[in-house]
Amino acid sequence: MNLTLDGVHTHIGRYHILQGVDFQAPAGLTTMLLGRNGAGKTTTLRTIMGLWRASRGAIRLGERRLDGARASDVARAGVAYVPETMAIFSDLSVRENLLLAARAGAMDEARLDWIFGFFPALKTFWASRAGSLSGGQKQMLSIARALIEPRPLLLIDEPTKGLAPAIIDGLIACLKDVKERGATILLVEQNFRVAREVGDRVAVMDNGRIVHAGEMAALAEDAELQGRLLGLSLDSHQ
Amino acid sequence: MTPGARRPDLLPALTPLIVAAIAAPFIGSLPTFVTLTVASLAMGAMLFVMASGLTLAFGLMDVLNFGHGAFIAVGAFAATVVYQFAPHGSLATDLASFVAALAAAAVVCGFVGYVYERLLIAPVYGRHLEQILITIGGSIVIEQLLLALFGTEPLDLSPPAAFRGALVFGQIAVEKYRLVALGLGVLLYVxxxxxxxxxxxxxxxxxxxxxxxMVEALGYRIDRLFTAVFMAASALAGVGGVLWGLYQSQARAGMGADLLVLVFIVIIIGGLGSVTGCFLGATLVALIANYAGFLAPKLALVCNILLMVAVLLWRPRGLYPLGAK
Structure with a gap:
């Protein structure tokens, strides 16, 4: 399903963070949301998720309006969210974290095996308290929680932050496979190797607005555009 | 042990034993020590029932409900109404009346809790100062309603005949009702x-x-969960009120407010939101209250406040904080 943001504004207290965000994450593709720190990427994801209320504009998943909906209704509309903070339930076990995310009830064993294929540590620590996991394992759990049931749209906020390269490779393989299964992914990412490898489309934010939207490959090949939009060169981040 | 598996933190669980071991030589007589200890365990069980709902509601909803005590009183008064009409005289009827009183208290308090949460708590989520003011106001309203409905004199709430008297083991006498309260407290804990x-x-x-x-982002209505937990918390307070009322043999409109300081000490010592911590905190508070009440009656409450200070210096988030790494 397409995700469409049309003139979305978000205020947090006195601050006007999103100032008319327009972009589309096409169905079945991975759209990278890039930008400098403080550009509004996380706020965009949280606004889509309903964790912050859009003060103006429209957010649509397919034909369904999401703006103004509660986060629980957004989730039930088919949106899975992996926050930057991971937000795992540390007092619950790995199994309990995933069980809670499986709203339909029992977990699908085949899907669980598919997840274990990317994140084998979760099987090892199945009965362990999530709070006792390492940072990388917590991130795996946070992503697995979003994948435990098929969802049309995944919102993922900086999943590779602080992760070891081997774990990042597993994550890249996972994201590609999720896309192959038909999900739409909106991914905030600072790691440009990841962005280049998994991104189909890109939207670049600055000061609460989209300043560029297009093909990820085109951005990856245009050093001048990278420098202008991001102040960085993708080549220097490989 | 499985990598990363929980390592049971047993030290806090040993604190009641440590307190008992320290108190024993000062108390001297073994029968007195056993009597006080059993009384403490029973009181702890009752405090646990009254406090368990508050710790869940506080931990989950971040609500400072200073009106929790009012539900304790409502539960006790609900029991007096049941006992007015319930048959008694045999063990079976006494037990049935007791269960009916507990059920009535839970249902009435659950319903009052629903109204209270929707009317008073829901508009002030996340605003602690307003919560304190409005819940104190709510408790005053409930207390005044109880006074208007039942009068200003305490109502009799004696334990049924089957629970009166004591079991005697040599020089040690243990009141039957205390064993009932202890059993029910442990049952509710489990x-x-x-x-x-x-x-x-x-x-x-x-x-x-x-x-x-994050619970909301997983697709669950946290507000409905809040309401359900608040109703359960109120129901537990009501059940605790029945137990405490039978222990005191009376129901008074202000009985819950009198207990509120102890209840808050229990949940703070235990760790907010932790049921096991609450059980342990209630046991510790009751042990200190009874031992200190015997050795230095005027210092009983002070000793419990000192206990809270000591626990918080040792474990600032309580004995069994949730989400501890």
Missing amino acids: LLLLVLSRTRIGLLIRAGVENRE
């Missing part, structure tokens, strides 16, 4: 643990205590 660990609603409550926003 039930709560089972609900929290084996059911989806229990998982949601535990998860919600840690991160309400």
Whole structure:
């Protein structure tokens, strides 16, 4: 399903963070949301998720309006969210974290095996308290929680932050496979190797607005555009 | 041990034994020590029932409900109404009346809790100062309603005949009712643990205590969970009120407010949101109250406040904080 943001504004207290965000994450593709720190990427994801209320504009998943909906209704509309903070339930076990995310009830064993294929540590620590996991394992759990049931749209906020390269490779393989299964992914990412490898489309934010939207490959090949939009060169981040 | 598996933190669980071991030489007489200890365990069980709902509601909803005590009183008065009409005289009828009183208290307090949460708490989520003011106001309204409905004199709430008297073991006498209260407290503790660990609603409550926003982002209505937990918390307070009323042999409109300081000490010592911590905190508070009450009656409450200070210096988030790394 397409995700469409049309003139979305978000205020947090006195601050006007999103100032008319327009972009589309096409169905079945991975759209990278890039930008400098403080550009509004996380706020965009949280606004889509309903964790912050859009003060103006429209957010649509397919034909369904999401703006103004509660986060629980957004989730039930088919949106899975992996926050930057991971937000795992540390007092619950790995199994309990995933069980809670499986709203339909029992977990699908085949899907669980598919997840274990990317994140084998979760099987090892199945009965362990999530709070006792390492940072990388917590991130795996946070992503697995979003994948435990098929969802049309995944919102993922900086999943590779602080992760070891081997774990990042597993994550890249996972994201590609999720896309192959038909999900739409909106991914905030600072790691440009990841962005280049998994991104189909890109939207670049600055000061609460989209300043560029297009093909990820085109951005990856245009050093001048990278420098202008991001102040960085993708080549220097490989 | 499985890598990363929980390592049981047993030290806090040993604190009641440590307190008992320290108190024993000062008390001297073994029968007195045993009597005081059993009385403490029974009082702890009752405090646990009254406080368990508050710790869940506080941990999950971050609500400072200073009106929790009013539900204790409502539960006790609900029991007096049941006892007015319930048959008694045999063990079976006494037991049936007791169960009916507990059920009535839970239902009435659950319903009052629903109205209270929707009317008073829901508009002030996340605003502690307003919560304190409005819940104190709510408790005053409920107390005044109880006074208007039942009069200003305390109502008799004696334990049924089957629970009166004592079991005597040599020089040690243990009141039957205390054993009933202790048994019920332990039963409710086990039930709560089972609900929290084996059911989806229990998982949601535990998860919600840690991160309400993420629970909502997983597709669950946290506001409905809040309401359900608040109703359960009120029902537990009501059941606790029945137990405490029978222990005191009376129901008074202000009985819950009198207990509120102890109840807050219990949940702070235990760790907000932790049922096991609450059980342990209630036991510790009751042991200190009874031992200190015997050795230095005027210092009983002061000793409990000192206990809270000592525990918080040792473990600033309580004995069994949730989400501890």
